[in-house]
Amino acid sequence: MKVLVTVKEVAEADDDFAIEGTDIAESDLEYDLNEWDDYAVEAAVQLAEAGIADEVVTVTVGRERTEETIRMALAKGADRAVRVWDEALDGAFADVASKVDLFEAVVAEEEPDLVLGGVQAADTGFGATGVALAERIGFEHAAVVNDLDVDADAGVAHVHRELEGGVEELTEVDLPAVLTVQTGLNEPRYASLRGIRQAQRKEIAAKDLSDLGLTADDVESSLTITSMYEPESESDAEMIEGDAGESADRLAEVLREKGVSA
Amino acid sequence: MSVLVAAEHRRGALRDVSYEAITAGRELADARGADLHVAVIGGDVDGFAEDLNRDGVDAIHTVADGEEFDHNAYQAALSQLADGIDAGAVVLPNSVNGLDYAPALAEALGVPIVTDAVGMAYDDGLTVTREMYGSKVETTVDVAGDRFVLTVRGGEWPPAEGVGDAAIESVDVDVPESGARVTGFEEVGGGDVDIADADVLVSVGRGIEEEENIELIEDLADALGATLSASRPIVDNGWLPKNRQVGQSGKVVTPDVYIAVGISGAVQHVAGMKGSDTIVAINTDPNAPIFDIADYGIVGDLFDVVPELIDEFA
Known part of the structure; x- marks a missing residue:
């Protein structure tokens, strides 16, 4: 079977950052593979190593710069990558339906049996694309999966869904399916030097809207970010000042007042 | 156009976010001059309906289908209800289960979705306040058009209180056979220490x-x-x-x-x-x-x- 993994390069803000317009200043952002997607890539690669998946393809929506991040997923064992980008996507805050338009077109080309992606992207935190994609392409789905066992012969994925409060739901999902992957599902590997070398030769196919049979109208977003600001600190904490010794001294005093003792 | 809220329950009890979503839904209904409808799907729907009948709820729809959450049933029921009552705005919990059906519902209804709202304003249209970059910043997001699905973060709206005088009616929904079946639950995190x-x-x-x-x-x-x-x-x-x-x-x-x-x-x-x-x-x-x-x-x-x-x- 074929596994398609949706991956995203996400931005993380430095401790000190400035806001320019409706986004954080480019110079105050660091880019990396989305943490949740790292677990999805690992799950797919493990399926390949177990002989269940024949091919693992990653798909991302991102400008050319993201290829460095995509290569990390290839270095960990994905076979090849598809990167979708178009000028029409530049500067807009893509809504869920637009992303689904793009992924739908890639699914039509790749015809995967299983689509894996992270529960959410660390930067925008929507948590919606995978389940919306499943609806569009007529796949079954399960969101927030933290245990996965694929029975390819029976065409079923046995999953646990991590509910709130330390409860997991046990579910069997018929394939083809879209599963959104929670952190902790597995232990994502580090790319080996050999993997990194091999990744240089793996294909990253760049596609624009016309390659996918889409137009700019298809991906017009219904959402606009109109402002961004730092939330006002609601802190009324007593901040303990001084060097490590002085602050530990004051904190010890506080803790003893609260009745803490060995 | 009315506002539709879906309640959430697990293992026989309504979850708090249900009452919070009612408050958010009422806020929207007031801003839009609309009625507030609440749907409760599966489990002890009659008992749940009584609890959900809080101040400001105009109608409660009960859908008896199974005991526990099933995204297929939720989507089928809410699609049918949203059509039936012309629900322009659908307000759902931003919970693990909420995120298992809300995006599919928005897709099926052909409306935009905004998740994990921590605040909102409604004037000519909906403006949602939500966080980005791991809670380091807040953003306001404008939604085009007057139809949408919104999921609300738990603990951000006060729970609806009081006793309302909602009309409670049972609804039959044709739930298509699902290819995702819940087989059980597991408690995790037991062991040497609590x-x-x-x-x-x-x-x-x-x-x-x-x-x-x-x-x-x-x-x-x-x-x-x-x-x-x-x-x-x-x-x-x-x-x-x-x-x-x-x-x-x-x-x-x-x-x-x-x-x-x-x-x-x-x-x-x-x-x-x-x-x-x-x-x-x-x-x-x-x-x-x-x-x-x-x-x-x-x-x-x-x-x-x-x-x-x-x-x-x-």
Whole structure:
């Protein structure tokens, strides 16, 4: 079977950052593979190593710069990558339906049996694309999966869904399916030097809207970010000042007042 | 156009976010001059309907289908209801189960979805307040058009109260056969210790950097006579067992003293410990959200402060 993994390069803000317009200043952002997607890539690669998946393809929506991040997923064992980008996507805050338009077109080309992606992207935190994609392409789905066992012969994925409060739901999902992957599902590997070398030769196919049979109208977003600001600190904490010794001294005093003792 | 809210329940009890979503839904209904409808699907729908009949609810629709959550039934029922009552706005819990059907419902209805709202305003259209970049910033997002699905974060709206005079009616829904079947539930995080019983918790987060450094925090817990707990990344990494995890998907704790070491205070973590009597935070980032709920804070390197603190109690 074929596994398609949706991956995203996400931005993380430095401790000190400035806001320019409706986004954080480019110079105050660091880019990396989305943490949740790292677990999805690992799950797919493990399926390949177990002989269940024949091919693992990653798909991302991102400008050319993201290829460095995509290569990390290839270095960990994905076979090849598809990167979708178009000028029409530049500067807009893509809504869920637009992303689904793009992924739908890639699914039509790749015809995967299983689509894996992270529960959410660390930067925008929507948590919606995978389940919306499943609806569009007529796949079954399960969101927030933290245990996965694929029975390819029976065409079923046995999953646990991590509910709130330390409860997991046990579910069997018929394939083809879209599963959104929670952190902790597995232990994502580090790319080996050999993997990194091999990744240089793996294909990253760049596609624009016309390659996918889409137009700019298809991906017009219904959402606009109109402002961004730092939330006002609601802190009324007593901040303990001084060097490590002085602050530990004051904190010890506080803790003893609260009745803490060995 | 009316406003439709879906309640959430698990194992025989309504979850709090149901009442909070009703408050958010009422806010929207007032702004749009609309009626507020509430749907409850599966389980003891008649008993749930009675509980959900709070001030401001105009109608409650009960859909008897199974005992527990099934995304297929929720989507089928809410699609049918949304069409039937011309629900332009659908307000749902931003929970694990909410995110298992809300995006599919929005897609099926052909309307935009905005998730994890922490606030909203409605004038000519909907403006949602939500966080980005791991809670470091808030954004306002304008939604084009007057039809949408909105999921609301738990704990951001007060629960609806009082007793309403909603019309309660049962609805038959044709639920198509599902290719996703729930076969059971499992409690996780049992074992040697229940962190919810501890009077003093020393909790360790990502700031600890390496597995071998956990020992330092164990030493601190020993020195203070405290119990060791952790935030999610520590458990994801397998450095401490699941029964030590504080937060939305772990344990909710309310000790007398909670000492957060190297924990930034993501919303999922805070949901699990904000009820602690006294909260102490040690973190290098002065902007870390953990300081927003702390009573005492030290901006500093835990590797400098913690050994000194251990010495104080040695």
